[in-house]
Amino acid sequence: MDLSVVVPTLNGRDALVEALDALAAYAPAAEVVVANGPSVDGTSGMTREHDAVDVLLELSERNLNAARNAGIDAAAGDVVAFVGQDTQIEAAWPAAVADAVADGADAVTGPIHRNVEGGVTTEAVEEDTVGGREVTFFDGGNVALTRDALDELDGFDEYLQTGAARDAAHRLAGMDRDVAWATDACVLRQEKDDIQHRLPEDTDESPWGLKYRALAYRLTKNYGVTPRVVARIVRHALGDAGSVGADVVRGEAELSEWAAAGAAVVPNLWRGGQDGVAARVADRTPRRNPNGVSSRMDRVHARHDT
The missing domain is CATH 1.10.10 (Arc Repressor Mutant, subunit A)
Structure with missing residues (x-):
């Protein structure tokens, strides 16, 4: 398995350092692609100097799913994982992903540990039946998908400012793709990513x-x-x-x-x-994604192979 890890980021320099440190420590063989929105906090300079990073993509828009799709387009691996800028993989994560893919999974997700006062909370698997489909949901900051599944999905739907990972889970279920829950595919998240920081600064959206x-x-x-x-x-x-x-x-x-x-x-x-x-x-096909990777080619204004 050739693993690529896409890390979308926007003005999250300090948290991103810890995410990249964890990738360097626990997944040193993985290709790491950082898709950087128009950050103004020194993210670009730090990323270009970090040993874990192979590719830095500079984007001009504040759109999480455009960043994810740019990463998909740039990644070379036959398995592409997505990790949040405030999310650190744990030691067993790479092996858990590899084992699930070897067992035939099209996508792999796992628990998210969150630091809270007095301890750590852990999220469990979320499953539901919707429209006759058995859907296994995943967090967009802790999921790995095979290249074949990503190509069929055409990545994430850029219409969505929130909920694109849930949308992808619905679409995977519609394609009869298998989403595996691996208890060892754990990540630690220090704080929840705030949807507002992904929106245009002059928005009045609630x-x-x-x-x-x-x-x-x-x-x-x-x-x-x-x-x-x-x-x-x-x-x-x-x-x-x-x-x-x-x-x-x-x-x-x-x-x-x-x-x-x-x-x-x-x-x-x-x-x-x-x-x-x-x-x-x-889009009448099972992918149901008129705003995916193939819909445009202008997301990235600069690429740095570090």
Whole structure:
């Protein structure tokens, strides 16, 4: 197995150093591709000098999935992994990925350990049945996919500002691709990547609006507009509305926050649903990805082979 590791980054220099140090220590034979958004914190200089890095890609846009797709296009390995800028692989991770691929997996994911006050939390496998598909979800900061699976997916959907990894999981399930959960494919994440730092600085988008536009988009794109899809979206919205409402009752949130969340959710559900239907029409193949790797060639404005 020839392994490439893509690390998208944007203004995360200090955390990125630790991620690269872990790759140098535990996966020294892997090709490491760093896809750098328009960082202004010295990321480029540090990356070009780090021993773990083989390729540095400079991008001009703040789009996580464009960075991932640029990395896919540049990576040479027959297995391509994605690690977050704030995510450190653990010692057993490379062998766990290799073993799962050798056993026939098309994608491999595993637990994410998070440092919290008083200890460490660990995320477990998340599986669900959606539209008759058995879907195994994965975090975009801890997953490895075979080149064959990535080519069939055409990478990640760049329409999505959030939820593109979940979208890819739906599409893999639709292709009958196997996503393996390997308990030893562990990573440590110091802090959760903030969606807002990936958006244009002048955006007025809210996290609630982004979440529900992405949810409506990926469900309608992958499954169409069906009663089950509509019911699933409504169930999500009612659950979040109840959760925020409970926070208001307890005094942990303002009533204005609840109202603002609702005002953001409704129009974004409509917009995401419309865009999802349009994307479903634009790509009728199982990949369901009109905004993937092959859709454009202008992501990278500079490449450095370090």
